[in-house]
Amino acid sequence: MIRKVSLSGFKSFYNRTLDINRLTLLTGLNSSGKSSVIQALLMLEKAANKENNILLDGHGSIEEIKNNRVKENISLQVRDENNQSLTATISLSSNLKIDIKDTFDYPEIIYISANRFGPQTSIPIYNNSAKQNRIGKNGENLLQCIELLGNTVLDECLRHANAEGDTLEYNIRGWLNTISPNIGFKFHLEKMSDSSYSMFDEHRANNVGFGLSYTLPVITALLMGTFIKNSLVIIENPEAHLHPKGQTELARLTALCVVAGAQIIVETHSDHFFDGIRIASKKHGIAEDVQIHWFELNEHKNTEVYSPILSEDGRVSEWPKGFFDQFEINASELI
Secondary structure (H helix, E strand, O other): OEEEEEEEEEOOEEEEEEEOOOEEEEEEOOOOOHHHHHHHHHHHHHHHOOOOOOOOOOOOOHHHOEOOOOOOEEEEEEEEOOOOEEEEEEEOOOOOOEEEEEOOOOOEEEEEOOOOOOOOOOEEOOOOOOOOOOOOOOOOOHHHHHHHHOOOEOOHHHOOOOOOOOEHHHHHHHHHHHHOOOOOEEEEEEHHHOEEEEEEOOEEHHHOOHHHHHHHHHHHHHHHOOOOOOEEEEEEOOOOOOOHHHHHHHHHHHHHHHHOOOOEEEEOOOHHHHHHHHHHHHHHOOHHHEEEEEEEEOOOOOEEEEOOOEOOOOOEOOOOOOOOOHHHHHHHHHO
8 A cells, every 4th residue: 555655856846755545635726736646646657567658648848747946857756554665767867767666566546537527428448358347537438347347246334225235336326326316327338339328317428417427437436446456546526516415425435435445545625525534534433544635835836735634533633724714714704
């Protein structure tokens, strides 16, 4: 399990080490460094897989990923609970030479992007046998993944009260019903055309609201993280297009997946999601498994990180300015 991420000379990070726990919440102002942590983890996964080019997407110049105070190298490193590490060093003075040093088995990342598919007429599926039971970052192959892994029996703590059985597919339906009560969910694969489509109450996804389509890959990825060994689930903005109750319930599911053994990193702006984690800390005793990081930029446009501690009763040790305080600020304007 990853326990530390160190970023040196990378984007807005001059030199910073972040603690990573079973559940790590990344939150803060826009463009303050949250997504950069996720990008670094994805780049290191490429390095661990011995890919030639670990730079994401491959567009733009090196200036776009270099910190404004760095002259020579960019360094990305992770460490596990045994202090074993994987390091990628990008030399700015040697034609972007990338040096990889690794001493541990890097986890398989299950990554759901903020840019995931909304309601679609169809969703592509993979015909590559190595990827057929994995979800793409935008939700590609989601429905084929559910078909192939749907009979996997889940940990008892994940079994939804309204689910018809104890397997992945039944409980995906159960948790979807928590988000949108009494909704029916079906799907169909068109393997000859490498596509698939989902049905909610007999309506295709493109004829239903955004929330269900945005949430389905999140629920599936979270549950998969509990039974795919040596995996790391990364979710961006799980709250997208969800009403407040749905956001809080999704946080409850996230916490239960941690109880069931998953390691999860969530980037979120949602106070409802955050409150859901606080409630779960009190009800399910996960406080010691939670790491919170609040990001902001200093006057040099470098990232500063504050790490409030969550207690067993759901209380937070400190509230940096801007840290989920907008409700109180707005309320004071109405007094």
